[in-house]
Amino acid sequence: MRTKKTLEIVYILLIIVMATGTIIGKYTTLDYVSDNIFGSWWFCLLWAMGTAAGIVYFIQRKVRRPIIILLHLSFVIILLGALLTHLTSHKGMVHLRQGKVVNTYTTKDGNEAELPFSILLDKFNVTYHAGNMAAMDYASIITISENGKKEQYQVSMNNIYSGYGTRLYQSSYDEDLKGSYLSVNSDPYGIPVTYLGYALLFFGLIAMLIEPKGNFRRLLRKKAVVIVMLMMGYSVANAQPSLPRQTADEFGKILIVYNGRICPMETYAIDFTKKLYGKKNYKDFTPTQVLTGFMFWGKEWMREPILRLKGSELRDKLNLEEYVSPMSLFGQQGYILGPYLQEARSQENDNVARQLLDTDDKMMLLMELMQGNTLRVFPYMSKKGTVDWFSPHDKYPKSMDKAQQQYMRSILPLAGQLARQGKTDMVNELIQKLRKYQYTYGGNTIPSNTAIRAERIYNQYPFATILFIVNLTAGLLSILFITRKKRYRYFTGLMALSWCVLTFTLALRWIINGTIPLANGYETMLLLSWLIMIVSILTTRKLQLMTTFGLIMSGFMLLVSHLGEMDPSITPRMPVLNSPLLSIHVSIIMMSYALLSLTFISAIAYFFTRNSKRESVISVNKQLTDLSQIFLYPAITTLGLGIFIGAIWANISWGTYWGWDPKETWALITFLIYAIPLHTNSLPALRKPEKYHFFMLLSFLSILMTYFGVNYILGGMHSYA
Template identity: 45%
Template structure:
């Protein structure tokens, strides 16, 4: 009876995972409303979860689990699903569109199939004021705030909602949704779920406690695993094959000293006030793909285009990244901007292709043309001065930064207007005559002007110093090359040592002597010490990089794809250092995995630029949620590379079974806390979602794939129910393939599926 039940349970488990995965793909092409109505909100989806839960309860009771942590953990899932069902059938949600000064007593409510209906509310609401709060001196939104009044049976109650701050009225929870373009109206969403939320939160609390207890239960499987003799002695080996996988005439530039002084000016760039050096770095990377060109600093490149544009139009520094454009137009990878301006061919030669792109032709060639056109437009903005918002003006406590070509406010006195309009003509004259002393004096006046008129928008000296250091040192580039090089060296060394160990074991079996010499053992210890010291230095450098980004942005560096890749690499190195003393294998694994994550951040399409945090991410729960999830991802990366190592050993050695068992045990050492981190991270994320959007689970693609990842990796801990995973080969194959779900959760959602959680 148990075997058919097990097969049924397994089939239902797989079916739920497949349905959720398919729904995320369908959502990309058919829209969120479609999958909410036809999948997540459909009766059959709820029934599928209910049948899976019932089958799981019956199987669990027949299995007679005696572990309190296991009982509590599985009970938490039942409570969470019960809470989700109650929320699904009894909760109410809707949206109220408010206009300033108008009394509103109707709202739009959504049924279980996500269909909207107009409903009359039992009270009236009036919008008193809506504000978009900006970061000082920029157009970057810091928060959206709606202040309103509720009129209920003649009594008035004041309410206020903003991002990550809800307002409760009875059983209803109001939160900020959107606003009207004229700033005189706002949409406030609400949610009423007085039973489902407490029940679900109870399940999450039980999940949290059981996951933590699972790691510390003295009679649990994890503590028994840690007491294995192989792990106590740390006798493990590493093996992993990791394949990795033009001159021109010198253009005129400012002297390095004058260009560097120019880079000390502040500018409004990427909706924040930062050193002009940052704009120069981003400008040079955008055009050339690197932070410097032909030995010139980014400040020299930027000022070169500002003051000697005709020369720089002939410099081959515009990188054509796409092969389709190069092949069709027969161009090299790097071309001068002037290549695309030819009076004999009608002026701007890319113009017709750009029009075809915006006319709807988005093939590879036209997409690449549009990307190059954007780069050329950036140069044009620099040449006409609109890119250089260098001049702050503070009026009634509000600071705005202007470019010399902007329309200046009438309240600005004439002397200041004349200064803004004429300063670049004066700088250009000094640049053309190479009068750097006079140029430096004018730049000094500009600095004083900024300090006098910048008000509270100017960043602190500490933040500026941190940003200038960060701009000068390519941390990710240096560290990914170092880590991957050390990883490859460790691989080659390990292969040699593994062969010697096998030969030594055979020699000892034949004549009773130890096949490894004392010298060889000392070499192994020395090699580990060198590896550990280099890892420590790399960790310190990466920590300093993270500190600089934190200082510059004012928030923990975890808000976009680039920052999370750096953070995962940092976590991997931290784990390798902490655990590497006991398990020497982890130092080499740490080099490889941190090098991989740094490489992804370096060569991927992630944006390394530092920007203000979006209002919805401005919550203390962000750092907790992201750091715990990323900790889980970092530990799962160790299980992946351990699996690859074991499978490679099986291919190259006939006596690999003992090492594969040891690597299986090492994977389990990381798998237990990794699943605990994922579960706790999802729990914290649910609280954050409930505070920000009024619902703890929204079936966003990132949420769904995080759940899928958790469910698939959890299978590896159920070896009594899936005895095939006792075998090292099957276990390592499963763990290697399971890593694809993590890749999908992070990269697939960010770059393919999209959704509320997608960021790059």
């Protein structure tokens, strides 16, 4: 009993220390907490005590099941590998300049250390996405020399050099593109031991699901059903001058460099209107009408109350309404936000400061548009065959023909002049000429017709918004038809249709960006909903009320992405994300979150139904614990697989398989928390349904912290996810 108590205390302390460390890191630095908390002797001792207590307790329990022994042994080996890395690895940074031979690197402590070879930087390259706006990859071409032997290698993101017991990773580069920084990592003992632990863990987690005498297989032999409950502007048109809707729609087909990629102007117009107004449409105007309104009738539209001030604190401070005109921010003394900006930039954690900076960003967006600086709609192909895109007021290359320069500078002002004169036919003609110009000079930077059509479809219909309304409404209504099987099947069919629409939505985003849609918070929420629905569809025949589960939980996830103002815009990936491990890592992690969210719904359903006196509801209530555990076992398996596949990816990309980044730390905390209810033999209190479901309710807070808290509060390397 004493050993068990020690193990429990150490286990809880580890979770508390890790959670506290991520919060301290928010106000200091990741390096500080890595050195002084996660890398400290006492934290290592804490892990050692937990491991020792666990081994002793394991022996005392006389555990004989090979799968369970293997699973727990894998954690011991992983911790041993981590200890070897901590004690024996060497890390640092080497700065290379083109043509200069280097044979030393700078350690983390600032000391110089010898490399087992010499490095010569032959060339550094940055490759870009279409339009030369966003980096696709960074690559250092280097020559490694050792004992007269010379070999050339390319080190880039997700492509490391490994040799002579040392690995090199692309880290950074000099602004003149003639220098490069490579991370140096030598860990010959820790990595193989840790990877052995990962392999045993992968095998053990999967074996836990298929073991004939295991708890998961026993639970699957039971039938389980579930019930659950969850909850869920109009403007009058103004007579502002604008392009006719049809002409504005044609203008929306013009291509523009936006968010690091080339897309229809319509996409930029939608984001522009949302940024200013908070909604896709303003009154009866389409986004493209709003955009061209500011372009061609700037004076009139600057007096339109289209600017939304989100925070009440800022409105109270400046005595303004929620919606104001941009012109109202200019008084007799000039720009009324101006005197507050410098102070706001030094106090970004203050609500008023954040609201003020957000409003200033909107004003800068307006100014940039009206000056034409954001309108990069003119491609130019150099003699080398590379294509750059320019705005009307950019500095053009000297090699560009004067007539072409004149065309770029005059076409949009001419279109505005004709629009103000009401000569719509001539505006349409200019739009067609500009589109023809783009296709003539855009070369291979022009998106395919399929991608453009996909983007226009995606822009036209707010699929995710429609689906969250449909799924939540249908999920709530399905509760009324639980006992009417024939009618209840209609809701299963509706969920299948909703899944098809969401699949179509994800496919559109894939076609538009050319990469699997897993790169940001919005896309992962869509994937989470997609996974919840497919799991529910596949299990609803045996577990009837999975339809209600799937509809409500997927609708909730879509609602969260909608209310959380996650950015739905499509942007090129960061270079480090261009790895096949991205889709594997994120998909598996999202599957675990989807399954764990269903354990949360099971808990809610349990507490809603436990006092019912209806026999059918009582029967359902009794089976909710089994159903929750059916979700829990594969959830733990996928979460464990996802975390450690992510660790392997991190080792390939950043040179370390574990860096105590807030996201990975909280994922580990979540894993440790949800592993607790799998040990009901050691924790008999969790055999009681009420305590088990209460624990699952509280555990879901770790999911919320891992997914939302890290992204929007703690930050870190994963804040783009």
